[in-house]
Amino acid sequence: MFQLTDKIAVITGAGSGIGKAVALLFAQAGARVVAVDFNEEAARQTIDEITKAGGNASSIIVDVSAQTQVVAALAGLNRIDILVNSAGISHIGKADTTSEADFDRVYNVNVKGVYNMLHAALPKMKQQGGGAILNMASIASSVGLPDRFAYSMSKGAVLAMTLSVAKDYIGDGIRCNCVSPARVHTPFVDGFLAKNYPGREQEMFDKLSKTQPIGRMAKPEEIAAQILYLCSDEASFTTGCDYPIDGGFIRLNN
Structure with a gap:
C-alpha cells in the first residue's frame, strides 16, 4: 500500500522541514522526486540523501513567488503526477503591527507561490488525465491564533484555494486536498x-x-505520512478535504 512507483512528484520547500520529510518519504515509496526550493544548498542536501538511499531525485531552484520562473521550470517536466505545495514562511504580528512589506512577503510566498505552482502544474495534469495535489494549510486557517495575522491570512487562502481547485478539476481526474498541522x-x-x-x-x-x-x-515525518496517504492511489476517493494534524489542538484545547 501507499506506493508511488515511478510517479513524478514535485515538492516545494523540499530543502527543509516538512517538505524535506515528504521528499524523503516519497522517494522511499518509489516516486521520482523533483525537489523545488529557493535554497540551492538545502535542495542539494535533500537530493544527496535520496540518491544515497537508492532513490531517484532531481532539483529545481526557483522562487515560487515568481510566476515566470515557475512556469519555465515546470515546462521541462513531461509529467506531474503529484504536486505538494509545502514552501512557506511565517510571521509574527497583529494587523496593526504588521508592515505592508511583511504582509506582502508572506502573501507572495504562501499564497501567490501556491497559485503559481497550481497555474503551471494543472495544465499538465489535465493533459495527462489526472493527478494529486496536496497543499500545506495550518490550524491557523481554522482557529484564531495570537500574533499571527499575516500567516493566518495566507493559510486561510490556501484552504480556500484547495476547495476551489478540488471543485474545478474533479472532472479532469485531479484531486486536491490540504493538511493543517499544529506546531x-x-x-x-x-x-x-x-x-x-x-x-x-x-x-x-x-x-x-x-x-x-x-x-x-509533531515530527515532520508524521505530517509526511499523512501526505503520502493523501497523494497515493489509496486515497483516490478523497478530494476537497482539509486534515488537521494537530495533537488535538482544534477540538480538545478548551
Missing part, C-alpha cells in the same frame, strides 16, 4: 527560539509543546 518541530522552530529567546530555548520549546493537548510538537 511541528522543524529547523524554523529552533531558529525562531534562538533568535527571540536566547538562553531560554529549552524553556520556551517546552512551553510551546505543551500548548497542544497531546503534550508535544
